[in-house]
Amino acid sequence: MLSSTNAITPGGYDRFRKYLQKVCGISLSDNKQYLVASRLGKLMEREGIDKIELLVDRLERGATASRLREEVINAMTTNETLWFRDTHPFTILKDRILPEFTKAPLRIWSAASSTGQEPYSISMVIEEFKASKPGALKAGEKIVATDICTNILKHAKQAEYDSLAIARGLGADMQRKYFDKINDSTWRVKPALTSRVEFRHLNLIESFSSLGKFDIIFCRNVLIYFTAETKQDILKRMHASLNPGGYLFLGGSEALSGLSSLFDIVQCHPGIVYRAK
The missing domain is CATH 3.40.50.150 (Vaccinia Virus protein VP39)
Structure with a gap:
């Protein structure tokens, strides 16, 4: 399970950042390892993936890439909103x-x-x-x-x-x-x-x-x-x-x-x- 930022290697995080930007435009800064860990931990545990590099491998080449891509985007998207925001x-x-x-x-x-x-x-x-x-x-x-x-x-x-x-x-x-x-x-x-x-x-x-x-x-x-x-x-x-x-x-x-x-x-x-x- 991706239970902490220690599970995200620098190389793995960089690969994931590039993948996310390529597929949906979201640009993660250098210090968002905790955000990735907190939002993708349950998904990776369910899929039996213990390293972020393996998740990117699955996203790019796996048989379930399309389904996983949708779930990863859903997890990484910020959906903060309210009625008549800013008035x-x-x-x-x-x-x-x-x-x-x-x-x-x-x-x-x-x-x-x-x-x-x-x-x-x-x-x-x-x-x-x-x-x-x-x-x-x-x-x-x-x-x-x-x-x-x-x-x-x-x-x-x-x-x-x-x-x-x-x-x-x-x-x-x-x-x-x-x-x-x-x-x-x-x-x-x-x-x-x-x-x-x-x-x-x-x-x-x-x-x-x-x-x-x-x-x-x-x-x-x-x-x-x-x-x-x-x-x-x-x-x-x-x-x-x-x-x-x-x-x-x-x-x-x-x-x-x-x-x-x-x-x-x-x-x-x-x-x-x-x-x-």
Whole structure:
């Protein structure tokens, strides 16, 4: 069993780091041996693998490589999220951006949807906007939500959350308005919200042109896990996926670098959003 960082040799860790970056873009720093040990220990024990080098061998050449790859990516993916995370992006969406799309079909992409809080928060914003602007968005709206983690996507599609998850960023009034109570500890997002959300499995380092064009992209708190080169490649391809004048939201600690020719910065006080040139 991979029970401690002592079980990870420098060479083995380096091999695993390179493999992980190759298959999903996640870039581990030099000192994440403990993270690897804690997240992969149970998987390796179940598979009868006691060294990280042997796991990489199986991932690259074994008969079960495809299944193991999915499980390793699921284990190594960080899925920290909450409702209306950081607040201001959703305020910007409702007050400044949605009014621009009242007459055309609206397509939004949540590019790292995790357990679903972001796309469902976006759907709530749309519902609130339509209530405040009767007749708005008559042409319809669609939210495409993607993530690399298959386990997380299954949870997101169910749209069911316990009381602890609900409390992370969501007020009681919104809970009553947009959720149906299943039992004393579980709530389900109402069909009016889930009906406009479509979940898909997607690896951002691979082509996403098949998703089509979007008016708005939320790609928040995921690019921090990639190298600078991979980040730039993803952002360039996201620009190509935006309609002219479309908007890109990034996380609070993320920013465009060297791509001013593709995006204009829109200051919103608080927060910023990027408009595709």
